[in-house]
Structure formats: structure tokens, C-alpha cells
Amino acid sequence: DAKTTQPPSMDCAEGRAANLPCNHSTISGNEYVYWYRQIHSQGPQYIIHGLKNNETNEMASLIITEDRKSSTLILPHATLRDTAVYYCIVRVANGNKLVFGAGTILRVKS
Amino acid sequence: ETGVTQTPRHLVMGMTNKKSLKCEQHLGHNAMYWYKQSAKKPLELMFVYNFKEQTENNSVPSRFSPECPNSSHLFLHLHTLQPEDSALYLCASSQAEAYEQYFGPGTRLTVT
Numbered sequence: 001d002a003k004t005t006q007p008p009s010m011d012c013a014e015g016r017a018a019n020l021p022c023n024h025s026t027i028s029g030n031e032y033v034y035w036y037r038q039i040h041s042q043g044p045q046y047i048i049h050g051l052k053n054n055e056t057n058e059m060a061s062l063i064i065t066e067d068r069k070s071s072t073l074i075l076p077h078a079t080l081r082d083t084a085v086y087y088c089i090v091r092v093a094n095g096n097k098l099v100f101g102a103g104t105i106l107r108v109k110s
Numbered sequence: 111e112t113g114v115t116q117t118p119r120h121l122v123m124g125m126t127n128k129k130s131l132k133c134e135q136h137l138g139h140n141a142m143y144w145y146k147q148s149a150k151k152p153l154e155l156m157f158v159y160n161f162k163e164q165t166e167n168n169s170v171p172s173r174f175s176p177e178c179p180n181s182s183h184l185f186l187h188l189h190t191l192q193p194e195d196s197a198l199y200l201c202a203s204s205q206a207e208a209y210e211q212y213f214g215p216g217t218r219l220t221v222t
Binding site: 034041042043044045046049093094095096097098099100101102103 | 153166208211215
């Protein structure tokens with residue numbers, strides 16, 4: 001599975017959009033981009049995933065660049081409850097492994 | 111609530127004890143996973159089960175023994191653990207091995 005690079009931490013004002021970047025320059029054609037988050041002392045929570053096209057669900061939007069070498073997770077209106085560690089993970093289509101890195105600590109501040 | 115429950119939520123055990131962690135999923139999934147999260151470290155995959163069969167053992171020491179009696183239940187049997195095994199143990203499930211995983215709240219284990 002391709003390696004991902006994320007900033008160690010970010011701050012965001014409550015009510016504003018949080019844009020979390022992820023670099024995956026060695027991604028292969030059959031690898032998906034997954035995002036999970038982990039709120040303190042809880043289990044990770046699935047957010048969204050995508051292959052090539054941008055994706056949106058009730059939690060977030062995922063924007064993948066045309067060359068697929070990077071992506072951005074967007075939380076449109078961040079709340080204090082969105083404070084968590086956000087993990088960007090690349091996984092092959094038929095793979096069973098999620099390889100977690102250090103992620104980005106997002107702090108939403110009032 | 112993710113549909114994945116874990117018991118107990120907290121466990122303190124001595125190095126000579128034997129204990130078991132339990133995971134149950136109410137999602138109708140066929141794959142289940144154990145992960146370990148030590149302090150200041152990323153989550154590490156330990157075991158994967160698909161339709162009750164173990165498909166992945168990530169070089170886990172034999173003092174950790176998993177059991178999957180059916181697709182809804184997963185156990186992690188612990189014996190003669192070391193203090194460095196103290197960690198958050200997380201269970202997850204997915205529809206199949208390649209699908210998104212749903213995690214339980216974890217068991218915080220302390221080995222004294």
C-alpha cells in the first residue's frame with residue numbers, strides 16, 4: 001500500500017470549513033483513498049473513501065486531484081466535536097489492511 | 111454507536127493472569143479484526159478473520175490468542191502478558207475484507 005503524508009496538526013475556527021490535506025504521490029491505479037478519524041479514547045470512525053472522483057456524504061467531502069497524488073478532506077462547518085485525529089489511508093481495492101499513520105490532529109476552536 | 115461492542119472497557123491484569131477480551135458486531139458483517147494502539151503509536155493490525163477463518167496474523171506473539179466462533183463474535187485470549195502489552199485494543203468489522211471497517215470503543219488494558 002502506498003505511503004501517505006499528512007501535517008501533524010491543524011487548527012480551525014468553529015463554523016468554518018476544515019480542509020485536511022494528504023499527499024499520496026506513490027498511489028497506484030487500483031488503490032483507494034480512505035479517511036478515518038479518532039476522537040480521544042474512542043475507536044476510529046470511518047468518514048469517506050474514493051478512487052478518482054470527488055465524493056461527498058453527510059459527514060464530509062473528499063477532493064482527489066486529477067493525478068491522484070494528493071487529496072483533501074473537507075469538513076464544511078467544523079464543530080468542537082470534530083476535534084480528533086484524522087487519518088488518510090491508501091488501500092488496494094481487494095486489500096484487508098488499513099495501515100494507520102500518525103494522522104493530523106485537528107483542533108476546532110471557538 | 112457503531113454496532114460493534116467490546117467488553118470489558120477497562121481491564122487491569124497481572125502478568126500471570128489469563129483474561130479474555132470480547133467483541134460482538136450487530137451489523138451482519140463477515141470480517142472481523144483486532145488492532146492494538148499503544149501510547150503515542152499508530153494503530154497496528156493484529157489479526158483478521160473472514161467468515162470465521164483467520165486470514166491475517168501480523169506476527170503477533172503467541173501470548174495473544176484470537177478466537178472467532180462465528181461471524182458476529184471475536185475474542186482475544188490473553189496469558190502471561192508483559193507490561194509493554196498495555197494498550198488500547200480495538201475490534202473492527204466490515205462487510206467483507208475489502209470494505210470500510212467499523213470500530214468498537216476499545217478495551218483499555220493495563221498489565222501490572
